[in-house]
Amino acid sequence: MSKLRVDCYSISLDGFGAGPNQSLENPLGERGHDLHTWFFPTETMQTTIFGKDGGTKGIDNDFAVRSFENVGAWIMGRNMFAHSRGPWTDDGWKGWWGDNPPYHVDTYVLTHHARPSLEMEGGTTFHFVTDGIHAALDRAKASAAGKDVRIGGGAQTIREYLKAGLIDEMHIAVSPVLLGKGEPLFNGLDVTASGLKQVQQIAGEGATHYRLKR
Numbered sequence: 001m002s003k004l005r006v007d008c009y010s011i012s013l014d015g016f017g018a019g020p021n022q023s024l025e026n027p028l029g030e031r032g033h034d035l036h037t038w039f040f041p042t043e044t045m046q047t048t049i050f051g052k053d054g055g056t057k058g059i060d061n062d063f064a065v066r067s068f069e070n071v072g073a074w075i076m077g078r079n080m081f082a083h084s085r086g087p088w089t090d091d092g093w094k095g096w097w098g099d100n101p102p103y104h105v106d107t108y109v110l111t112h113h114a115r116p117s118l119e120m121e122g123g124t125t126f127h128f129v130t131d132g133i134h135a136a137l138d139r140a141k142a143s144a145a146g147k148d149v150r151i152g153g154g155a156q157t158i159r160e161y162l163k164a165g166l167i168d169e170m171h172i173a174v175s176p177v178l179l180g181k182g183e184p185l186f187n188g189l190d191v192t193a194s195g196l197k198q199v200q201q202i203a204g205e206g207a208t209h210y211r212l213k214r
Contacts, residue, residue: 002141003148003168006158007067009185010035010173010207016182017155024083027096034177038206039064049102059204063171072147073140074107075133077157081109081126088115095126106143108136110157133160155183165194168214173207 011017012035019029026032039045043055044064055061081095095101100121108127115128129136140149151158151167161167172185191212200211 002072002144002146004137004161004166005071005148005150006167006170006172007150008039008064008171008173009153009158010039010175011185012175012177012179012182014178014180015184015186016179017153017158017185018183019179020182022079022083027083029182031177031179032182034179035175038173038175038204041206044068049097056205059202059209060173060206063173063204063209067150067171070148071105071150072144073105073149074103074152075136075140075149075157075161076107076109076152077154078109078111079156080153087113094118094120100124106140107152108140110136133157133164133166137161137166155185158185159189162189162191162194162196167194167196170196170210170212172210172212173204174210175207 009017017035019026019032022029028035038060041056042061042064043057044061046052046055048068082093084091084093101107101124104123106125106127108129110133111128111130113128114130117128118126120126127139129139137149151161158167195214196212197214198210199213200209202209
């Protein structure tokens with residue numbers, strides 16, 4: 001049965017999933033890069049995202065490998081796709097990842113502003129959904145054809161699906177950094193109300209990993 005998953009989502013010790021003031025120069029927000037220092041060196045990141053050889057193996061990479069398994073569609077918020085806000089402009093923006101994004105399946109972007117679907121190299125097609133999280137999930141599950149749907153982020157998108165009780169599994173990587181401010185993941189949420197319980201805690205090379213399941 002298709003599951004809705006969050007994988008390899010990094011947060012700081014004080015609970016932030018991104019730094020403040022996202023911009024073209026700081027796609028992860030100020031100091032947001034620090035959250036992912038466990039992930040960037042892994043073999044999975046180097047080969048899948050950067051198209052290079054090498055990279056580290058170990059516990060961190062094991063979680064990275066698992067995050068791409070059995071994924072048939074993705075969902076993400078607009079902030080994860082673009083730095084811009086408001087109505088789309090004809091500026092040629094096609095995401096942060098170049099012509100061949102690392103998703104390779106249909107990817108549904110939550111937005112308040114309509115835009116035609118955007119077909120990229122490697123099998124990724126971005127679809128822009130304006131009628132809410134449930135509509136995006138229905139379309140993603142249909143595209144996934146029995147495989148899982150992965151939420152890529154950001155924090156607000158994950159929060160919306162948590163509040164709706166729709167997430168089946170979460171993998172949170174807690175990085176040993178303090179941001180002080182940014183985009184909080186769990187602040188004000190009763191995660192237990194969504195039925196999630198911790199099933200695994202393991203220390204990796206650069207982060208501590210927690211898995212939650214319904």
